[in-house]
Amino acid sequence: MTVENSRFNIVPSPPRSTDAMERLSRLQTELVSEAMRRAVHDASAAMAHRLGEPLTALLFVLHEIKQASERFNGAETPLISVRENVDMALREVERICDIIEQVAEPGETLTDAEAAVARGREAIDMWARDRRDRPDSLVSPVDRAAHRHSLTPREQEVLALVIDGLSNKQGGHRLGISTRTFEAHRAHLMGKLGARNAADLIRKTSSREQ
Amino acid sequence: MHETRARDVRRHGPSDVMRVLVVEDDPSVGAAIRMTLEREGYDTVLALDADAGTATFESLYFDLVIVDIFMPGKSGLATIAEFRQRAPAVPILAMSGFRFRESMDPGLDFLAMAARVGATGCLRKPFAPQQLMRAVCASLDPSPRVLAP
Numbered sequence: 599m600t601v602e603n604s605r606f607n608i609v610p611s612p613p614r615s616t617d618a619m620e621r622l623s624r625l626q627t628e629l630v631s632e633a634m635r636r637a638v639h640d641a642s643a644a645m646a647h648r649l650g651e652p653l654t655a656l657l658f659v660l661h662e663i664k665q666a667s668e669r670f671n672g673a674e675t676p677l678i679s680v681r682e683n684v685d686m687a688l689r690e691v692e693r694i695c696d697i698i699e700q701v702a703e704p705g706e707t708l709t710d711a712e713a714a715v716a717r718g719r720e721a722i723d724m725w726a727r728d729r730r731d732r733p734d735s736l737v738s739p740v741d742r743a744a745h746r747h748s749l750t751p752r753e754q755e756v757l758a759l760v761i762d763g764l765s766n767k768q769g770g771h772r773l774g775i776s777t778r779t780f781e782a783h784r785a786h787l788m789g790k791l792g793a794r795n796a797a798d799l800i801r802k803t804s805s806r807e808q
Numbered sequence: 809m810h811e812t813r814a815r816d817v818r819r820h821g822p823s824d825v826m827r828v829l830v831v832e833d834d835p836s837v838g839a840a841i842r843m844t845l846e847r848e849g850y851d852t853v854l855a856l857d858a859d860a861g862t863a864t865f866e867s868l869y870f871d872l873v874i875v876d877i878f879m880p881g882k883s884g885l886a887t888i889a890e891f892r893q894r895a896p897a898v899p900i901l902a903m904s905g906f907r908f909r910e911s912m913d914p915g916l917d918f919l920a921m922a923a924r925v926g927a928t929g930c931l932r933k934p935f936a937p938q939q940l941m942r943a944v945c946a947s948l949d950p951s952p953r954v955l956a957p
Contacts, residue, residue, distance in 0.1 A: 619893055626925065627883045630918070646906035647878070650933030651834040657936040658840035690836060 645697055652693040659687045739803040743791060753787040760784060761800055826871040826948065827851040831861035831887060832903065833879045837933075841874065844937045845944070858882035865891055872947055874901045874931075877922055885918070885925050892926030899947040902927035 663683045739761065744754045752773075759769040770780035793799035828850045832838040838854045845852040853868065855861035858879060865873065873891055877884035888900055902922035919930045929947050931940065 616893075619889070623886045623889050626889065626921070627886045630883050630885050630921065633918075643906065648905075650905040651837050653934035654936075655834070655836035655840045657934060658844060661937045662843065686836070693836075 648697045649694060652690040652697070656687055656690040656694075659683050659690065663687070743803045747787075747790040749787055749790060753783055753790070756780060756783040757787055757799070757803065760796060761803060825849065825851045827853065827869065828944070829853050829855065829861065829865055829868075829870045829873045831855045831858065831873065831879075831884070832876045833857055834876070837876075840937075841940060844940060848941060848944075850944070858884065858887040861887055862890060865894065870895075870898060872899050872901065872944060874903060874944075875927075876903045877918055878905050885921055888922060888927050889925040899928045900926060901929045901931055901943055901947055903931045903933060905933050 660683075663680060666680055666683070740754055740758045743749060743757060749757065755773055756769060759772055764772065766781050766784065767777045769784075770777040773780065788794075788799055791799060791802050793802050826849070828845055830838055830841050830845075830852060832841065832854070833856055835856070838856065842852040842854050853864055853870075855864050859882060861873075861875065875884050875888050875891070877888070884902070888902060891898065891900055902919065904918050904922070919927075919932075922930060929943050931943050
Protein backbone atom coordinates (compact mmCIF):
# COMPACT_ATOMS: atom_id res chain seq x y z
CA MET A 599 0.00 0.00 0.00
CA THR A 600 1.32 3.38 -0.89
CA VAL A 601 -0.50 5.40 1.69
CA GLU A 602 1.67 8.15 3.05
CA ASN A 603 1.22 9.20 6.59
CA SER A 604 3.02 12.47 6.78
CA ARG A 605 3.32 15.00 9.48
CA PHE A 606 2.76 18.52 8.43
CA ASN A 607 5.61 20.90 8.96
CA ILE A 608 3.16 23.61 9.84
CA VAL A 609 2.65 25.35 13.16
CA PRO A 610 -0.95 26.50 13.24
CA SER A 611 -1.48 30.03 14.54
CA PRO A 612 -4.36 30.37 16.96
CA PRO A 613 -7.27 32.55 15.74
CA ARG A 614 -7.63 36.03 17.13
CA SER A 615 -11.17 35.88 18.42
CA THR A 616 -13.95 33.39 18.96
CA ASP A 617 -16.22 35.32 16.52
CA ALA A 618 -13.66 35.01 13.78
CA MET A 619 -13.31 31.38 14.76
CA GLU A 620 -17.03 30.85 14.45
CA ARG A 621 -17.20 32.54 11.07
CA LEU A 622 -14.21 30.62 9.80
CA SER A 623 -15.68 27.40 11.09
CA ARG A 624 -19.03 28.09 9.44
CA LEU A 625 -17.39 29.09 6.16
CA GLN A 626 -15.22 26.03 6.18
CA THR A 627 -18.17 23.81 6.96
CA GLU A 628 -20.12 25.23 4.03
CA LEU A 629 -17.17 25.17 1.69
CA VAL A 630 -16.21 21.68 2.67
CA SER A 631 -19.80 20.43 2.45
CA GLU A 632 -20.05 21.83 -1.07
CA ALA A 633 -16.62 20.52 -1.98
CA MET A 634 -17.43 17.13 -0.55
CA ARG A 635 -20.68 17.03 -2.50
CA ARG A 636 -18.80 17.77 -5.70
CA ALA A 637 -15.97 15.45 -4.90
CA VAL A 638 -18.11 12.46 -4.12
CA HIS A 639 -20.42 13.02 -7.06
CA ASP A 640 -18.13 11.08 -9.30
CA ALA A 641 -19.18 7.43 -9.04
CA SER A 642 -15.76 5.89 -8.98
CA ALA A 643 -14.43 8.39 -6.49
CA ALA A 644 -17.46 7.75 -4.31
CA MET A 645 -16.92 4.04 -4.45
CA ALA A 646 -13.22 4.23 -3.67
CA HIS A 647 -14.00 6.66 -0.88
CA ARG A 648 -16.58 4.36 0.66
CA LEU A 649 -14.34 1.35 0.37
CA GLY A 650 -11.81 3.03 2.65
CA GLU A 651 -13.73 2.23 5.81
CA PRO A 652 -14.58 -1.45 5.39
CA LEU A 653 -11.10 -2.05 4.02
CA THR A 654 -9.51 -0.42 7.05
CA ALA A 655 -11.67 -2.49 9.42
CA LEU A 656 -10.81 -5.61 7.42
CA LEU A 657 -7.07 -4.92 7.60
CA PHE A 658 -7.29 -4.56 11.37
CA VAL A 659 -9.38 -7.68 11.89
CA LEU A 660 -7.17 -9.83 9.70
CA HIS A 661 -4.12 -8.52 11.55
CA GLU A 662 -5.81 -9.63 14.78
CA ILE A 663 -6.42 -13.10 13.41
CA LYS A 664 -2.82 -13.33 12.28
CA GLN A 665 -1.55 -12.25 15.68
CA ALA A 666 -3.86 -14.64 17.48
CA SER A 667 -2.63 -17.56 15.42
CA GLU A 668 1.01 -16.57 15.87
CA ARG A 669 0.60 -16.10 19.58
CA PHE A 670 -0.70 -19.60 20.10
CA ASN A 671 1.62 -21.09 17.55
CA GLY A 672 -0.18 -24.32 16.76
CA ALA A 673 -1.20 -24.94 20.34
CA GLU A 674 -4.82 -24.68 21.41
CA THR A 675 -6.19 -21.47 19.92
CA PRO A 676 -9.02 -19.48 21.45
CA LEU A 677 -11.46 -20.48 18.71
CA ILE A 678 -14.21 -18.17 19.88
CA SER A 679 -12.20 -15.01 19.38
CA VAL A 680 -10.82 -16.23 16.06
CA ARG A 681 -14.34 -17.05 14.89
CA GLU A 682 -15.60 -13.64 15.98
CA ASN A 683 -12.80 -11.99 14.06
CA VAL A 684 -13.49 -14.09 11.00
CA ASP A 685 -17.18 -13.14 11.21
CA MET A 686 -16.22 -9.48 11.43
CA ALA A 687 -13.89 -9.85 8.47
CA LEU A 688 -16.63 -11.50 6.42
CA ARG A 689 -19.07 -8.74 7.33
CA GLU A 690 -16.61 -6.13 6.05
CA VAL A 691 -16.07 -8.05 2.84
CA GLU A 692 -19.86 -8.16 2.38
CA ARG A 693 -19.99 -4.39 2.88
CA ILE A 694 -17.36 -4.01 0.17
CA CYS A 695 -19.37 -6.21 -2.19
CA ASP A 696 -22.51 -4.17 -1.49
CA ILE A 697 -20.69 -0.94 -2.29
CA ILE A 698 -19.42 -2.31 -5.57
CA GLU A 699 -22.91 -3.60 -6.44
CA GLN A 700 -24.45 -0.20 -5.80
CA VAL A 701 -21.92 1.64 -7.91
CA ALA A 702 -22.15 -0.87 -10.73
CA GLU A 703 -25.88 -0.12 -11.15
CA PRO A 704 -26.28 3.51 -10.17
CA GLY A 705 -29.78 4.55 -9.23
CA GLU A 706 -31.18 1.11 -9.89
CA THR A 707 -32.00 -1.39 -7.21
CA LEU A 708 -31.25 -5.04 -7.67
CA THR A 709 -34.94 -5.90 -7.87
CA ASP A 710 -35.52 -3.36 -10.66
CA ALA A 711 -32.69 -4.81 -12.70
CA GLU A 712 -33.86 -8.36 -12.11
CA ALA A 713 -37.42 -7.40 -13.02
CA ALA A 714 -36.24 -5.73 -16.22
CA VAL A 715 -34.27 -8.81 -17.25
CA ALA A 716 -37.23 -11.05 -16.45
CA ARG A 717 -39.56 -8.83 -18.49
CA GLY A 718 -37.14 -8.85 -21.41
CA ARG A 719 -36.78 -12.58 -21.27
CA GLU A 720 -40.54 -12.96 -21.12
CA ALA A 721 -40.97 -10.77 -24.19
CA ILE A 722 -38.40 -12.77 -26.14
CA ASP A 723 -40.04 -16.05 -25.12
CA MET A 724 -43.43 -14.74 -26.21
CA TRP A 725 -42.09 -13.65 -29.55
CA ALA A 726 -40.40 -17.01 -30.10
CA ARG A 727 -43.59 -18.88 -29.12
CA ASP A 728 -45.58 -16.63 -31.39
CA ARG A 729 -43.37 -17.33 -34.37
CA ARG A 730 -43.40 -21.04 -33.73
CA ASP A 731 -47.14 -21.35 -33.26
CA ARG A 732 -48.28 -19.02 -36.02
CA PRO A 733 -50.62 -20.76 -38.50
CA ASP A 734 -49.17 -21.51 -41.92
CA SER A 735 -51.42 -19.04 -43.66
CA LEU A 736 -49.59 -16.16 -42.07
CA VAL A 737 -46.11 -17.29 -43.00
CA SER A 738 -45.43 -18.91 -46.34
CA PRO A 739 -43.37 -22.07 -46.39
CA VAL A 740 -40.93 -20.36 -48.69
CA ASP A 741 -40.44 -17.52 -46.23
CA ARG A 742 -39.95 -19.97 -43.45
CA ALA A 743 -37.48 -22.04 -45.41
CA ALA A 744 -35.71 -18.91 -46.63
CA HIS A 745 -35.27 -17.70 -43.10
CA ARG A 746 -34.16 -21.00 -41.65
CA HIS A 747 -31.77 -22.01 -44.36
CA SER A 748 -30.46 -18.64 -45.47
CA LEU A 749 -31.75 -18.87 -49.02
CA THR A 750 -30.81 -16.16 -51.47
CA PRO A 751 -33.64 -14.22 -53.14
CA ARG A 752 -33.12 -16.17 -56.37
CA GLU A 753 -33.16 -19.45 -54.50
CA GLN A 754 -36.44 -18.40 -52.89
CA GLU A 755 -37.94 -17.76 -56.30
CA VAL A 756 -36.76 -21.13 -57.55
CA LEU A 757 -38.13 -22.88 -54.47
CA ALA A 758 -41.53 -21.28 -54.91
CA LEU A 759 -41.70 -22.45 -58.54
CA VAL A 760 -40.55 -25.99 -57.69
CA ILE A 761 -43.21 -26.23 -54.97
CA ASP A 762 -45.79 -25.09 -57.52
CA GLY A 763 -44.79 -28.05 -59.64
CA LEU A 764 -43.01 -26.31 -62.47
CA SER A 765 -40.35 -28.21 -64.37
CA ASN A 766 -36.81 -26.87 -64.59
CA LYS A 767 -37.46 -25.69 -68.13
CA GLN A 768 -40.71 -23.95 -67.15
CA GLY A 769 -39.12 -22.44 -64.10
CA GLY A 770 -36.16 -21.12 -66.04
CA HIS A 771 -38.46 -19.64 -68.60
CA ARG A 772 -40.57 -17.97 -65.88
CA LEU A 773 -37.53 -16.34 -64.30
CA GLY A 774 -35.86 -15.45 -67.58
CA ILE A 775 -32.88 -17.66 -66.94
CA SER A 776 -31.59 -20.76 -68.69
CA THR A 777 -32.76 -24.19 -67.66
CA ARG A 778 -29.26 -25.08 -66.51
CA THR A 779 -29.09 -22.02 -64.33
CA PHE A 780 -32.46 -22.88 -62.82
CA GLU A 781 -31.20 -26.43 -62.16
CA ALA A 782 -28.09 -25.10 -60.51
CA HIS A 783 -30.13 -22.90 -58.16
CA ARG A 784 -32.44 -25.80 -57.39
CA ALA A 785 -29.55 -28.14 -56.62
CA HIS A 786 -28.02 -25.54 -54.37
CA LEU A 787 -31.16 -24.87 -52.37
CA MET A 788 -31.89 -28.57 -52.07
CA GLY A 789 -28.46 -28.98 -50.62
CA LYS A 790 -29.22 -26.23 -48.08
CA LEU A 791 -32.51 -27.82 -47.08
CA GLY A 792 -31.07 -31.30 -47.11
CA ALA A 793 -33.69 -32.50 -49.60
CA ARG A 794 -32.92 -35.50 -51.84
CA ASN A 795 -35.58 -34.89 -54.44
CA ALA A 796 -38.53 -32.67 -55.28
CA ALA A 797 -40.96 -34.58 -53.10
CA ASP A 798 -38.58 -34.32 -50.19
CA LEU A 799 -38.16 -30.62 -50.88
CA ILE A 800 -41.91 -30.02 -50.80
CA ARG A 801 -42.29 -32.06 -47.66
CA LYS A 802 -39.51 -30.15 -45.97
CA THR A 803 -40.83 -26.74 -46.79
CA SER A 804 -44.40 -27.49 -45.76
CA SER A 805 -43.43 -29.12 -42.49
CA ARG A 806 -43.07 -26.94 -39.36
CA GLU A 807 -40.15 -28.84 -38.01
CA GLN A 808 -37.73 -28.56 -40.95
CA MET B 809 -19.26 27.31 25.85
CA HIS B 810 -16.36 28.88 24.03
CA GLU B 811 -14.07 29.92 26.87
CA THR B 812 -10.66 28.36 26.73
CA ARG B 813 -10.30 25.75 29.44
CA ALA B 814 -7.11 25.28 31.37
CA ARG B 815 -5.78 21.80 30.92
CA ASP B 816 -5.30 19.74 34.04
CA VAL B 817 -1.55 19.22 34.05
CA ARG B 818 -1.71 16.95 37.11
CA ARG B 819 -3.13 14.34 34.75
CA HIS B 820 0.39 13.51 33.63
CA GLY B 821 2.76 11.54 35.76
CA PRO B 822 5.32 8.90 34.81
CA SER B 823 2.84 6.12 35.54
CA ASP B 824 -0.03 7.76 33.72
CA VAL B 825 -1.35 6.03 30.67
CA MET B 826 -1.67 8.02 27.47
CA ARG B 827 -5.24 8.70 26.52
CA VAL B 828 -6.50 8.97 22.95
CA LEU B 829 -9.83 10.31 21.68
CA VAL B 830 -11.07 8.81 18.44
CA VAL B 831 -13.86 10.67 16.63
CA GLU B 832 -15.13 8.30 13.94
CA ASP B 833 -18.68 7.66 12.77
CA ASP B 834 -18.03 4.22 11.28
CA PRO B 835 -18.44 1.73 14.15
CA SER B 836 -16.20 -0.94 12.58
CA VAL B 837 -13.32 1.44 12.01
CA GLY B 838 -13.72 2.97 15.47
CA ALA B 839 -13.74 -0.44 17.13
CA ALA B 840 -10.73 -1.57 15.11
CA ILE B 841 -8.70 1.51 16.07
CA ARG B 842 -9.65 1.21 19.72
CA MET B 843 -8.74 -2.49 19.79
CA THR B 844 -5.26 -1.78 18.44
CA LEU B 845 -4.61 1.27 20.62
CA GLU B 846 -5.73 -0.52 23.78
CA ARG B 847 -3.42 -3.42 23.00
CA GLU B 848 -0.57 -0.96 22.56
CA GLY B 849 -1.31 0.42 26.00
CA TYR B 850 -3.29 3.55 25.19
CA ASP B 851 -6.47 4.36 27.02
CA THR B 852 -8.92 4.95 24.18
CA VAL B 853 -12.25 6.76 24.11
CA LEU B 854 -14.50 6.51 21.08
CA ALA B 855 -16.93 9.23 19.90
CA LEU B 856 -19.32 8.47 17.07
CA ASP B 857 -19.94 12.01 15.89
CA ALA B 858 -18.48 15.52 16.10
CA ASP B 859 -20.77 16.70 18.89
CA ALA B 860 -20.01 13.68 21.07
CA GLY B 861 -16.33 14.23 20.28
CA THR B 862 -16.43 17.85 21.37
CA ALA B 863 -18.32 17.03 24.57
CA THR B 864 -15.87 14.26 25.43
CA PHE B 865 -12.88 16.45 24.63
CA GLU B 866 -14.15 19.04 27.08
CA SER B 867 -14.63 16.53 29.87
CA LEU B 868 -11.34 14.62 29.85
CA TYR B 869 -7.70 15.24 29.12
CA PHE B 870 -6.36 13.66 25.96
CA ASP B 871 -2.80 13.24 24.76
CA LEU B 872 -3.90 12.75 21.19
CA VAL B 873 -7.04 13.12 19.11
CA ILE B 874 -7.80 11.18 15.93
CA VAL B 875 -10.60 12.74 13.87
CA ASP B 876 -12.38 11.51 10.75
CA ILE B 877 -12.87 14.53 8.51
CA PHE B 878 -15.62 12.87 6.47
CA MET B 879 -18.47 12.49 8.89
CA PRO B 880 -22.16 13.14 8.28
CA GLY B 881 -23.51 16.31 9.84
CA LYS B 882 -20.95 18.58 11.40
CA SER B 883 -17.68 18.70 9.51
CA GLY B 884 -14.64 16.97 10.96
CA LEU B 885 -12.59 19.96 9.86
CA ALA B 886 -14.66 22.29 12.05
CA THR B 887 -14.11 19.87 14.93
CA ILE B 888 -10.35 19.94 14.38
CA ALA B 889 -10.42 23.75 14.39
CA GLU B 890 -12.31 23.69 17.70
CA PHE B 891 -9.95 21.23 19.34
CA ARG B 892 -6.96 23.28 18.21
CA GLN B 893 -8.48 26.35 19.77
CA ARG B 894 -9.35 24.63 23.06
CA ALA B 895 -6.07 22.78 23.54
CA PRO B 896 -3.36 24.11 21.23
CA ALA B 897 -0.76 21.63 22.46
CA VAL B 898 -2.69 18.42 21.77
CA PRO B 899 -1.67 16.74 18.51
CA ILE B 900 -4.49 15.96 16.08
CA LEU B 901 -4.46 13.21 13.48
CA ALA B 902 -6.89 13.74 10.62
CA MET B 903 -8.35 10.68 8.88
CA SER B 904 -9.53 11.07 5.33
CA GLY B 905 -10.93 8.90 2.60
CA PHE B 906 -9.77 8.26 -0.90
CA ARG B 907 -8.69 11.06 -3.15
CA PHE B 908 -7.39 10.97 -6.68
CA ARG B 909 -3.76 11.72 -7.23
CA GLU B 910 -4.05 14.39 -9.93
CA SER B 911 -7.57 14.81 -11.16
CA MET B 912 -8.84 16.56 -8.10
CA ASP B 913 -9.20 20.30 -7.99
CA PRO B 914 -6.47 21.65 -5.67
CA GLY B 915 -9.25 23.51 -3.92
CA LEU B 916 -10.56 20.15 -2.77
CA ASP B 917 -7.42 19.09 -0.98
CA PHE B 918 -9.02 18.07 2.30
CA LEU B 919 -5.82 17.08 3.98
CA ALA B 920 -4.26 20.46 3.26
CA MET B 921 -7.42 22.02 4.70
CA ALA B 922 -7.06 19.80 7.74
CA ALA B 923 -3.49 21.03 8.14
CA ARG B 924 -4.62 24.65 7.87
CA VAL B 925 -7.21 24.25 10.63
CA GLY B 926 -4.73 22.58 12.89
CA ALA B 927 -4.21 18.91 12.14
CA THR B 928 -0.67 17.80 12.86
CA GLY B 929 -0.76 14.59 10.88
CA CYS B 930 -2.93 12.53 8.58
CA LEU B 931 -4.04 9.01 7.84
CA ARG B 932 -5.64 8.13 4.55
CA LYS B 933 -8.14 5.28 4.53
CA PRO B 934 -7.65 2.43 3.98
CA PHE B 935 -4.79 2.07 6.44
CA ALA B 936 -3.41 -0.89 8.37
CA PRO B 937 -2.75 -1.14 12.13
CA GLN B 938 0.99 -0.65 11.59
CA GLN B 939 0.38 2.65 9.81
CA LEU B 940 -1.94 3.81 12.59
CA MET B 941 0.73 3.11 15.21
CA ARG B 942 3.45 4.86 13.22
CA ALA B 943 1.26 7.94 12.93
CA VAL B 944 0.31 7.82 16.62
CA CYS B 945 3.93 7.45 17.76
CA ALA B 946 5.07 10.21 15.43
CA SER B 947 2.34 12.51 16.76
CA LEU B 948 3.29 11.85 20.38
CA ASP B 949 7.02 12.10 19.82
CA PRO B 950 8.22 15.15 21.74
CA SER B 951 11.22 15.63 19.46
CA PRO B 952 11.12 18.31 16.73
CA ARG B 953 8.67 17.60 13.94
CA VAL B 954 10.02 16.21 10.74
CA LEU B 955 8.17 15.34 7.56
CA ALA B 956 7.89 11.57 7.25
CA PRO B 957 9.36 10.13 4.02
